[in-house]
Amino acid sequence: MSAPARWIALAGNPNTGKTTLFNALTGLRGKVSNYPGVTVDRRSGPLRGATTALTLVDIPGTYSLVARSAEEQLAIEQLLGRGADGQPPAAVVICADATQLARSLYLLLQCQELGLPCVVALTMSDAAGAAAPAPAALAEALGCEVVPVVARLGQGLPALVAAIERAAAMTPTPRWRWTPSPTLRAALDAVIAARPDGWPETEAAALWALQSVAEGDELVGVPASVRAAVAAALADDAAGRAVDDEATAGRWRWLDRVIGPLATAAPSASRTERVDRILLHRLGGLLAFVGVMFVMFMSLFAWADPAIGLVEEIFGRLGGALRDVMPPGVLADFLVDGVVAGVGSVIVFLPQLLLLFLLLGLLEDCGYLARVAYLMDRVMRTMNLHGRAFVPMLSGFACAVPAVAATRTMERRRDRILTMMVVPLMTCSARLPVYTLLIAALIPASATTQSLLMVGMYAFSTATALIAAWVLSRALPPLRAKRLPFVIELPPYRWPRLPDVLRMMWQKSSMFLREAGTVILACTVALWALLYFPRELPAGAPDFPALVAAAPTDEARADLEHAEAALRLEHSYGGQLGHAIEPAIEPLGFDWKIGIGIIGAFAAREVFVATMGVVYGVGGDIDEDDPSLRTRLAEERSADGSRAYTPLVALSLMIFFALACQCMSTLAVVRRETGGYRWPLFLFTYMTVLAYVVSLAVFQVGRLLGFG
């Protein structure tokens, strides 16, 4: 077994320019992955310009190492050497904002208590201007090197790398700026005495446990003996508070006394205040918010459309070209309808994903995203949702896939999962062709009423999503709303740094392609096979090849080919499944043909239209505006000669589509974001049950009332 590679941690408060610094230190070779078990981006890359091989790992932005959740715990686990990298870092680079010096250095003090050799990278010193602290005086006070950097210009980087290498060669020595009281001393000793092998012996680790471990925390991997020792040492909540008071006050006293005089007055926040006066204004702030969200929504809903069309066009042509050069048969069908179409169904998400990550990156970088939570908290929290859930929910009107990916802007797992569980209820753009077809074909009403019905579907889905959030957050223990500390920083406004935003956009999108894309591709191929095999036509079927060869006109040939496709689909495994589920969906007003449509729609809801086209023998190359399919649906008769699809059936089906999780891509991306099958399985089950029950109620009550 080779020794694990030595690594350097890059830690710092959020909004200190840490990402820019990371990018500058790793160049183009940094990569994003996930921390195991939790969906927090893990950025790592080789440290450029170092004389020895060192890996730089970006520790998720944090104000303190004390943790209550598994996400917050990542930082300490990494620094203690219990994380993904298997050993403590050789050194820690603290990214400290020169304009927020004392707060930035609070984290440094915690790292020094752990004994880790540190280097301070002083960012924003250009913004601090004349008020910038003198590095030499600061270095002497802190007992570690301090290097001013302007990462986007590359200034100070060689000096920083040299300082990192010097720090990495040092022996870890704990350094405390305050002395624990006898009471705390005894508690620390008790925790250290109780710790099992493998748990760090340091006082800092014991202090961490005393401050972090508590009833109801969400920490993972804390040994039972440590938990017991903490519970024994802290008789009640007041004892825990006393520890918090002592530790925070001890560090802040030192910071105020030693760093305070060095960090001359913080620069005036006048520019940010001027912008806030508008963007957080009682009326103007709300108007600006609506404007920003409108742009966001339009870009996903409308502006991404040409690119989506282009992707579909390219893959359509690719499939066509492939079919032209290949002999007809199973292999050609597999490659064209399974593989090429499957890859296309993954790539088709890219335009919206890139746009959403771009917009989110810009909003986050300029400081507005934090203000979204500030503005929307009042509304969202009534449904127990995080204020930041507003953006993913709005994005859900375009497509649940990028919307689920956008939940990463929330730090807490519980907030993310609750949002993911309700985002797929929003009326996504893939539902629109289904609604359009059903409304136009089956609901005899004026254009105005039809439009109102469409608006009604939007209102219905929004209300359902909000109610679902409220119900789920009460019913499910993992999603239960605890009294969460809502303390968010409203960072100074800044011009977004486009290179960083673009790089993040690309890294996140490519991670989606790698992780969710493969699942989506596999599902597309599986679904294709379900609706394609077996190839044998049933006994007594017409001899289609002969008939097609003898067809007098192109039109007759097309009709025959469509009839053959319809027969094949009906006898495919998927078609048989459609027949098999007919008894179950009959009470909802659906027949086996709709059953096949629902199965096919699992690939993507809009596929329902094409599947119905094949089922009805008008071919699959149609859209929702095609009159032939509309006519066929309207004219379809049941065995007793009555209309098969009444307006009530259409309504029931629309409600089914509104509520059911008919989208494997959504499930694939939820699986990726939650790191397991549990949540996507729950999502699928609860939405399908909900859809079934509500459609059943609508259809049966509607019939009792004499409709349909």
Added chain:
Amino acid sequence: MATLLEAPRRRAVIVERVEGERAFRRRLLEMGLQPGTEVAVIRVAPLGDPLQLEVRGTRWSIRRAEAAQIFVRSA
């Protein structure tokens, strides 16, 4: 002694003590909202909640219910 909720807007007051749920309170203490520190309520969000604070040159947002747990005196 009043709480931050009753503090005048845009005027610095001094923190006396911080109460409330342990994790919330610890977060505030870690951010430097220590007894004796100056804090000012800058504004209230358009929908009436949360509040925007300024502590040590940084702007934070906390909810009304939590601001009612921060006891202050005039500077």
